Amino acid sequence: MxxxxxxxxxxxxxxxxxxxxxxxxxxxxxxxxxNTGLGRSRSAAQALLGNIAIVAVTAIVFAVLGSAxxxxxxxxxxxxxxxxxxxxxxxxxxxxxxxxxxxxxxHAQLAxxxxxxxxxxxxxxxxxxxxxxxxxxxxxxxxxxxxxxxxPLEAHWIWGGGWLAQLGVNFSLGSGFLDPGGAATIHVxxxxxxxxxxxxxxxxxxxxxKEGFSTAMPGHNAAYVLFGCLVCLVGFMAWNVAxxxxxxxxxxxxxxxxxxxxxxxxxxxxxxTFIVTEVRFGKPDASLCANGWIAGLVASxxxxxxxSPAAALFIGLVAGIATPLLVELFELAxxxxxxxxxxxxxxxxxxxxxxAAGFFAPQRGQFVAQLVGVATLLGVFLPLVYxxxxxxxxxxxxxxxxxxxxxxxxxxxLGGGAYPEFVIHRDESYR
Amino acid sequence: xxxxxxxVLPAGFFLAIAAIVLFSDPAQRAIFVVCxxxxxALGLAxxxxxxxxxxxxxxx
Numbered sequence: 001m002x003x004x005x006x007x008x009x010x011x012x013x014x015x016x017x018x019x020x021x022x023x024x025x026x027x028x029x030x031x032x033x034x035n036t037g038l039g040r041s042r043s044a045a046q047a048l049l050g051n052i053a054i055v056a057v058t059a060i061v062f063a064v065l066g067s068a069x070x071x072x073x074x075x076x077x078x079x080x081x082x083x084x085x086x087x088x089x090x091x092x093x094x095x096x097x098x099x100x101x102x103x104x105x106x107h108a109q110l111a112x113x114x115x116x117x118x119x120x121x122x123x124x125x126x127x128x129x130x131x132x133x134x135x136x137x138x139x140x141x142x143x144x145x146x147x148x149x150x151x152p153l154e155a156h157w158i159w160g161g162g163w164l165a166q167l168g169v170n171f172s173l174g175s176g177f178l179d180p181g182g183a184a185t186i187h188v189x190x191x192x193x194x195x196x197x198x199x200x201x202x203x204x205x206x207x208x209x210k211e212g213f214s215t216a217m218p219g220h221n222a223a224y225v226l227f228g229c230l231v232c233l234v235g236f237m238a239w240n241v242a243x244x245x246x247x248x249x250x251x252x253x254x255x256x257x258x259x260x261x262x263x264x265x266x267x268x269x270x271x272x273t274f275i276v277t278e279v280r281f282g283k284p285d286a287s288l289c290a291n292g293w294i295a296g297l298v299a300s301x302x303x304x305x306x307x308s309p310a311a312a313l314f315i316g317l318v319a320g321i322a323t324p325l326l327v328e329l330f331e332l333a334x335x336x337x338x339x340x341x342x343x344x345x346x347x348x349x350x351x352x353x354x355x356a357a358g359f360f361a362p363q364r365g366q367f368v369a370q371l372v373g374v375a376t377l378l379g380v381f382l383p384l385v386y387x388x389x390x391x392x393x394x395x396x397x398x399x400x401x402x403x404x405x406x407x408x409x410x411x412x413x414l415g416g417g418a419y420p421e422f423v424i425h426r427d428e429s430y431r
Numbered sequence: 432x433x434x435x436x437x438x439v440l441p442a443g444f445f446l447a448i449a450a451i452v453l454f455s456d457p458a459q460r461a462i463f464v465v466c467x468x469x470x471x472a473l474g475l476a477x478x479x480x481x482x483x484x485x486x487x488x489x490x491x
Binding site: 083084167171173199334335336364365367368371372374375376378379380382383386 | 433437438440441442443444445446447448451452457460461464465467468471475479482483
């Protein structure tokens with residue numbers, strides 16, 4: 001095992017980062033609104049309760065077990081093996097139950113808060129993809145698995161001085177794999193997890209009829225979705241600036257550019273999606289525009305602290321063009337029923353942001369480091385999450401009973417609906 | 432077929448790791464890491480294809 005020493009923060013940076021971390025949960029609130037709005041009205045209460053429950057479950061599990069394996073707090077060092085004469089730190093060995101948090105250095109304390117929020121965010125992303133058929137118990141159990149095993153491994157490799165972070169020192173690949181805002185640890189992991197959930201739970205009943213095209217099942221509340229996008233902007237700006245301080249040791253003068261890059265990336269992404277959907281459908285699509293906005297924010301979470309404003313505009317532009325096309329491709333060509341579009345919005349945009357960060361970064365070898373990180377996300381975490389969820393599905397079935405899907409998740413799982421004054425109509429999508 | 436695709440994904444990862452361990456030349460490293468990602472893309476395509484076939488058999 002080797003010990004890792006975190007950098008020292010000045011009082012001003014400590015206060016600023018702490019304040020930013022108190023704003024960062026707005027990103028979770030925004031995603032919760034989006035997840036709820038993109039589902040059906042008869043599952044709205046279950047969807048929103050699920051978002052809160054997942055945040056709670058991940059916080060408990062990460063405090064008990066995950067934070068130790070991620071190596072959030074100093075004291076335990078890390079598990080390491082040697083290959084080709086280089087140390088490969090693969091698992092943290094911090095204290096369990098956050099032992100010694102109060103006495104830890106300021107950087108370690110703030111990094112721990114950041115990782116608590118990150119694991120909750122990563123677990124929220126697939127919840128929207130499993131809307132209208134993923135049971136609440138199964139969703140919480142899956143979130144617990146993510147917080148206990150998968151996220152800590154990834155967080156240690158990238159943020160905790162693990163082998164991906166050390167690619168620069170050990171193999172002269174730039175500054176090692178860089179992910180200051182959580183594009184990999186939060187968004188790509190969330191997107192890949194969403195894919196595993198969709199594969200295991202299957203599509204909503206009636207989504208892909210035996211003959212003809214897939215059935216359109218639009219979200220029930222565009223206002224929730226679009227307001228969620230605005231709430232996310234605040235959260236992502238706080239998240240990216242806090243990440244730049246914690247993981248890149250960015251000085252104060254570099255922080256306004258990071259915040260501005262976040263806004264620019266989201267703005268060009270929205271403009272691009274607006275134009276693409278206007279051209280494709282004759283009118284801009286509100287739901288897809290929301291997806292484009294979030295995709296721009298996601299792409300910025302990898303790159304905002306590393307690139308110029310001009311590059312941020314370009315990164316957002318590509319994310320905004322690709323997102324509506326990918327959402328359509330996944331639904332129509334590949335038969336993936338992803339109500340929140342998480343695979344495209346979080347998975348694909350996150351991968352693009354990570355690659356763009358390497359491409360535009362000035363350090364030599366940075367692009368290859370980012371490629372190795374992307375290869376790790378696809379080659380290790382997708383199979384790992386699928387395997388764990390496949391096993392979990394044997395114990396806690398993911399999919400709700402057919403009757404639950406027919407009457408809605410609210411009545412089936414909670415006994416009451418989000419909108420009790422609504423008249424329930426027959427669902428024409430059932431054939 | 433889905434499981435075969437998922438098994439190919441780690442193979443691409445190990446190819447990328449082998450590239451950074453075995454080669455010191457940046458160009459060779461980059462080419463082999465890209466090859467690793469290409470193998471992963473192939474595995475992902477096979478897994479997605481397997482998912483589509485499974486859906487075609489059940490027709491929800």
